[in-house]
Amino acid sequence: MKVTVIGAGNMGSAFVKQLVRAGHQVSVTARDSAKAAQVAAANPGAKAVATVGAAAGADAVVLATGYADALSALRSVGDLQGKVVIDITNPLTADYMGLTLGHSTSAAEEIAKALPGAEVVKGFNTVFASVLAEGAELGKGQKVTVFVASDGARAKQTATELARSIGFDVVDAGGLKNARYLEPLAGLNIYLGYGAGLGTSIAPTWIRKA
Numbered sequence: 001m002k003v004t005v006i007g008a009g010n011m012g013s014a015f016v017k018q019l020v021r022a023g024h025q026v027s028v029t030a031r032d033s034a035k036a037a038q039v040a041a042a043n044p045g046a047k048a049v050a051t052v053g054a055a056a057g058a059d060a061v062v063l064a065t066g067y068a069d070a071l072s073a074l075r076s077v078g079d080l081q082g083k084v085v086i087d088i089t090n091p092l093t094a095d096y097m098g099l100t101l102g103h104s105t106s107a108a109e110e111i112a113k114a115l116p117g118a119e120v121v122k123g124f125n126t127v128f129a130s131v132l133a134e135g136a137e138l139g140k141g142q143k144v145t146v147f148v149a150s151d152g153a154r155a156k157q158t159a160t161e162l163a164r165s166i167g168f169d170v171v172d173a174g175g176l177k178n179a180r181y182l183e184p185l186a187g188l189n190i191y192l193g194y195g196a197g198l199g200t201s202i203a204p205t206w207i208r209k210a
């Protein structure tokens with residue numbers, strides 16, 4: 001698949017690493033082009049691309065910026081009409097211990113509202129960057145879950161295929177509205193990792209009796 005990753009930070013670089021390994025054609029763009037170039041250089045096969053037009057030809061665009069930068073970043077990469085946008089953001093407060101919105105909306109729904117032509121899917125927001133970078137198995141063969149929520153079948157299918165291609169289990173979490181559950185779930189994960197001191201080699205997963 002052709003994937004454009006916006007953002008070359010913790011999550012962006014981990015996506016580039018895993019997606020290249022899985023054989024996808026990966027472009028990365030960042031506000032600071034040197035950072036994108038650095039991530040591409042560390043992951044042979046990935047391409048650092050200019051922001052303008054970065055979405056052209058992509059089957060999926062991974063939004064790996066902070067939520068506050070989401071719309072400006074998405075608008076900067078070109079026409080997103082009909083594009084699958086994977087929103088991994090969490091609308092965190094400055095101390096990372098709360099959310100700036102929720103209950104009656106979510107970051108994903110706000111992004112979808114602002115970009116009506118794009119097919120937005122929430123996903124990967126409950127996966128710590130270190131887990132993404134290190135791989136989808138956490139001990140004893142237990143695969144980490146990626147929850148996907150979207151109103152678009154193609155967007156959900158695309159995010160599902162990408163997540164499975166890099167080794168994750170996928171749980172269909174329903175419509176985009178359910179990002180209202182997934183963003184607080186990430187908040188709990190962040191609390192457990194940082195606030196409660198469990199560290200970042202943890203992840204919420206969903207199991208059922210075999």
Ligand SMILES: NC(=O)c1ccc[n+]([C@@H]2O[C@H](COP(=O)([O-])OP(=O)(O)OC[C@H]3O[C@@H](n4cnc5c(N)ncnc54)[C@H](OP(=O)(O)O)[C@@H]3O)[C@@H](O)[C@H]2O)c1
Binds near residue numbers: 029074
């Ligand atoms: N870290 C995690 O474990 C984790 C887990 C799940 C979800 N998330 C979510 O994933 C997102 C990224 O987190 P992160 O930890 O990777 O953050 P990060 O390390 O701060 O990286 C964010 C990147 O986005 C870039 N950026 C900002 N505005 C941009 C724009 N307009 N165009 C292109 N690039 C832009 C930043 O560039 P500059 O360097 O120039 O600022 C930075 O490289 C956040 O929304 C976060 O809530 C994070």
